[in-house]
Amino acid sequence: MAHDTAQQAPAAPAAPARALPPLILPALVVGVGASLLLIGVSAAAEQLQHVLWRNLPDALGVGRYSVLWMLVMLTATGVLVGLVVWKVPGHAGPDPASMGLNAPVLPPAVLPGLLLATALMLAGGPSLGPENPIIAVNVAPAFWLGSRLVRRMPGGVWAALAEAATIGALFGTPVAAALVISEALAGRQLKGLLWDHVFGPLVAAGAGALTTTLVAEPSFDLHLPPIGRPGWGGLPAAPVIAPPAAALGLCAVHAFPYVHGAFRRLGHPMVALPGRGLVLGLLGALGGHLTLFKGLDEIAEPARDPNGWSAGGFALMAVVKLAAHLVAASCGFRGGRIFPAVLVGVAFGLGAHALLPAVHPALGVAMGVLGTLLAVTRQAWVSLFTAAVLVSAPAIIALLCFASLPAWLLVTGRPRMQLRADGTPIR
Known part of the structure; x- marks a missing residue:
């Protein structure tokens, strides 16, 4: 019966082969350009x-990560970014709490001020990543130049190419961009096959990822002890660890609009950003220098010696990093929320291993x-x-899919760590 129904269902019309090749050259140009901008800013x-x-x-004869220097640097970063937001034309773009991928x-x-604020943030130590502002900076010139040079292509295509290219460059692979695009298209009524819609963005993402790989040689592998073939011992551990990690993340998500509202009530960026910079310095003094910056470089240190820290040490790192991420994301520093959350998850997972050594790191x-x-x-x-x-x-993907189910039941329908322009959370 199902076979007969499938035979009777009309096939989705495929896009003509001649409609896709014109996307290749623009996608390659956007992909390479987006990657080079990311590499240059980084x-x-x-x-x-x-x-x-x-x-x-x-x-100056001061300890690099002494309490004094962390307080000075984080506060100074708040002052500098506050000056950019206050004085530079465009005010470094919209409220970053309202921006996503x-x-x-x-x-x-707006772009020069946004780039300057992003570079200062990345260098100064707030717990944010480069993804959201770099995507915004790449989308604007791709749209403005592309719409004028190739008028037959809709403006929305250029934005999609730039977003996909930047995501591919950030992760060093077009797979991440394909997954993001697929999720974005899931709720839409598409004409034709899904692969026709992602063809151009995947070319851009591939070009961005390949450029980043050839020029910067990024690596996300933490070089943890190999897990080999997951055994029966991993089955109970997988769904037990992921939901508490999600619950910890939800604590920051639910606090996000309230902390952001407190920032907005302070009004002037030269009050809010330096003050929150001081708070970030205090959090850095509490959690150590590994809780500073975007987190990708910092996670390598505990990963090199997963048995060299106590469960309490990892728990402190995870909580402080999440608090620093919450403060930085809500007070006006220009940056994204993915990469700092990775460090929180790494610290949480290594803490689970330290608490229960039977759990593979x-x-x-x-x-x-x-x-x-x-x-x-x-x-x-x-x-x-x-x-x-x-x-x-x-080999761990099957366990990840298994563990994602109870974690997803916990987070679905709840607010995201992103706000509307009026400060209300997006679900």
Whole structure:
């Protein structure tokens, strides 16, 4: 009966083959350009970070990550970013708490201030990633230039190409972009096959990922002890670790609009950003320097020695990092929310291993990252992909899918860590 129904169902019309090839060259150009911009901003921020956190304290005879220097640097970063938001034309773009991976097309005059604020944030230590502002910066020139140079292509195509290219460049693979696009298209009435709609963005994502791989050689693999073939011992651990990690992430999600509202009541960016910078410095003093910055470089240190920390030490790292992420994301620093959440999940998973040594560290990390990202992003495919990539163990994907079910039941229908323009949470 099902076979007969399938035979009677009309086949979805495929896009003509001649409609897709014209997308290839624009997608390649956008992909390479988006990747080079990401690499350039990241390299500039890294050099500035070395000056601020190594050369300068060494010259002054102050400990690089002493309490004094963390308080000074985080507060100074708040002052500098506050000046950009206050004085630079465009005020560094819209409120970052309202921005996600699907960035609006910003006026060109906004972009220099947004880039400057992002670079200062990345170098200064607030717990945010580069993804949201870099996507916004890449979308704007792709839209404005593409719409004028190739008028036959709709403006929305250029934005989709830039978003996919930046995601591919950020993760070093077009798979992440494909998963994000698929989730974005899931609720729409599509004409034709899904692959026709993702063809151009996948070309852009592939070009962005390949450019990043060739130029910067990124790696998400934490080089944890290999897990091998998951045995029966992983079955009870998988659904036990992911939901508590998701619950921890939901604590920050539910507090997000209230902390953001407190920031908005302070009004002037030169009051809110330096004040919250001081708070971030105090949190850094409590949790240590690994709770600073976007988190991708910092997670490598505990991952190198998963048995060298106590369960309490990992728990403190996870809670402080999440608090720092909540403060930074709500007070006006320009940045994204994915990469800091990864460190929270890694610390949570390693803490589960320290508490229960029978839990393999790679399994704990994968489940901790899965649960935290589900709560913060509400993007299941990206959460699964990121968790699997970090432990570099394809065999763990079945356990991740199994563990995602109870974690998803916990987070579905609840607010995301993103707000509307009026400050109300998005579900």
